[in-house]
Amino acid sequence: MKVIVLGGGLMGTASAYFLARRGLKVTLVERNRVGSGATVASFGNIRRSGRYLPQLPLAHRSLSLWRKAEAILGQDVEFRVTGxxxxxxxxxxxxxxxxxxxxxxxxxxxxxxxxxxxxxxxxxxxxxxxxxxxxxxEDGSGNPRLITPAFAAAAARLGAEIVEQVEVGAVSKTAFGFEVKSSKGSFSADVLLNTAGAWGAQIAARFGEAVPIEASGPxxxxxxxxxxxxxxxxxxxxxxxxxxxxxxxxxxxxxxxxxxxxxxxxxxxxxxxxxxxxxxxxxxxxxxxxxxxxxxxxxxxxxGCEGYVADGLPIMGPSATTPGLFHAFGFSGHGFQLGPGVGDMMAELIATGQTEVPLHDFRIDRFTETFS
Ligand SMILES: Cc1cc2nc3c(=O)[nH]c(=O)nc-3n(C[C@H](O)[C@H](O)[C@H](O)COP(=O)(O)OP(=O)(O)OC[C@H]3O[C@@H](n4cnc5c(N)ncnc54)[C@H](O)[C@@H]3O)c2cc1C
Structure with a gap:
């Protein structure tokens, strides 16, 4: 199975890494440099306290991956269990x-x-x-400058193609899957994963999915x-x-x-x-x-520019309109902690069609009634 990951922040690069680790063919397309969006601006807090409770299973999974980050990524990303x-x-x-x-x-x-x-x-x-x-x-912090390039480099070592600094044009569904047109050529794949951060709602809108989101900067x-x-x-x-x-x-x-x-x-x-x-x-x-x-x-x-979804929760899971399309965007002040877990979980969902992480509260069509 081939996957295009659109957007190379922490969510996109972590997803690319875990997809590649599962043996999938991955192309990550980032219009700037990987990690240059909200992720690099992050405070670096790896905190579970004060979090939306149904998000805790994913937060625990993510914390266990932060603990292993140096071993799996082959470099110190300054994750420290300081409390x-x-x-x-x-x-x-x-x-x-x-x-x-x-x-x-x-x-x-x-x-x-x-x-x-x-x-x-x-x-x-x-x-x-x-x-x-x-x-x-058991909580702590990590270095927002190091984590995303480290995931991208580790994904590349596993065979993922990392395309940076590219103008992205049409993103569409074809008879065989998805096509992303860009200044560096067209990319096609069976699956498209939308990890475009604050810009993720623009991608979703191309597939008829409306998400109320506002961009602002802490x-x-x-x-x-x-x-x-x-x-x-x-x-x-x-x-x-x-x-x-x-x-x-x-x-x-x-x-x-x-x-x-x-x-x-x-x-x-x-x-x-x-x-x-x-x-x-x-x-x-x-x-x-x-x-x-x-x-x-x-x-x-x-x-840094981050996208605040109207109910404060991110979008995670399959598209409600388009088979083969998946979303993981709209993470605001909690996304740095969640990143490795989101990548691992989205890779599991795409590769196996299921995950034990409860995703109901984060489904993209939760706003449909408000919009129709
Ligand atoms: C100032 C600040 C402090 C924060 N502090 C914390 C904290 O302490 N703890 C915490 O848990 N979280 C924190 N966060 C939140 C956290 O940083 C984000 O939730 C997380 O980094 C989001 O990652 P992302 O990959 O979804 O988005 P991003 O890092 O923004 O990545 C999205 C990428 O998609 C790319 N893109 C957009 N459109 C396209 C397109 N059409 N084609 C290709 N690429 C595209 C963008 O260029 C960008 O690189 C903070 C955020 C900010 C801004």
Whole structure:
């Protein structure tokens, strides 16, 4: 069976790798460079806490693949099991944390509840005015610059054809399968996998499938390096006015995000830009999480274009109109963690026609009633 994977972000390259590992012939077509879309802009959080509960089986599967990433990809993609600390600053945050901990248990996610004595002893300097926290010891982070090229290179070693920097024209169904016309020639295959990120709804629309999606860009920044002291990724349970998240990389820099509204992005050309005017507000919101931020210089800010589906959930699974077409797009703030699992699961679905991952909530035709 031949598969064209359209879009070479984390979802597309991971799918290409797992499809090739199952012995399928794969051509991945990426109009820019692999990994240059939302994925490279990611904060790099590999977090399961706070996630939509029916997504947890896929998140667990993905985490187990992140653990093996260095072995299967043949390079260190800086996956580190540092844990995910999520601070609580008031009664609303406390209530959401406790109800999530209770609800997530049956889905196989165990979070520890810490009191402030634990937080101070284990994570000095972090959240001095917090009243508690959750800790997810098996979560962590990875390097968004490394993971996608690593999946693409590993897929290529297994025989996948990786076509980059190409203008993509018509994408259509033919009598024998699918055809993608491009500035580097036409590609045809039995199966088409749409992993075009924020642009995925444009591809779906060509096959009569409407998905309400909006593109926007979360704002990120990084500081000068400081002595490496803070291991976990740190965030906050919402509801009490404190927002944002940060992590310290081994080189010492503090990467941060959240706390300000996302900037609007036009899908063409799809370049998301950070707004420097929002930086001071963002840092002020982050100070309760890490007061030391008041004294450091920010050396770079950035953003990335991601697609927010109206109900906040991605599209994953077969097309509802076109046999042989599959979709995995519309991942917003949760997609970096899910990427390896999505690639593995989509490859399983395409190669075998089934998967144990519950996909009902992510089906593409869930919006049909709204649209008709
Ligand atoms: C600033 C920021 C921070 C984030 N932080 C986190 C985080 O900490 N944790 C987390 O889990 N998630 C995070 N995310 C979300 C995560 O990065 C994304 O959900 C994930 O990377 C999406 O991957 P993707 O492959 O679907 O999309 P993309 O990486 O955008 O890839 C889609 C690709 O398709 C290509 N394409 C589009 N149209 C076509 C076409 N017609 N033909 C060929 N190619 C096409 C694009 O060029 C692009 O390269 C963050 C996102 C952003 C923007």
């Amino acid at each position: 995910h600390l999520r601070l609580v600053f008031g009664q609303r945050g406390l209530a959401s944390m406790r109800s999530f901990i209770e609800a997530a248990g049956p889905w196989g996610l165990a979070l520890d509840e810490l009191d402030m004595r634990d937080v101070r002893a284990r994570f000095p300097g972090v959240g001095p005015d917090a009243i508690g926290a959750s800790f997810s010891p 704002q990120m920044g990084v500081t000068e390096p400081l002595p490496y002291r803070i291991l976990p990724v740190v965030g906050a349970w919402g509801g009490d006015g404190i927002e944002g998240y940060f992590r310290q990389v081994e080189r010492g820099n503090i990467v941060f995000g959240g706390g300000v509204v996302r900037t609007e992005v036009a899908l063409e050309p799809g370049h998301a830009k950070a707004d420097p005017a929002r930086l001071s507000l963002q840092l002020r919101k982050l100070l309760p999480l890490l007061p030391a931020l008041a004294k450091v210089s920010v050396i770079r800010t950035w953003s």
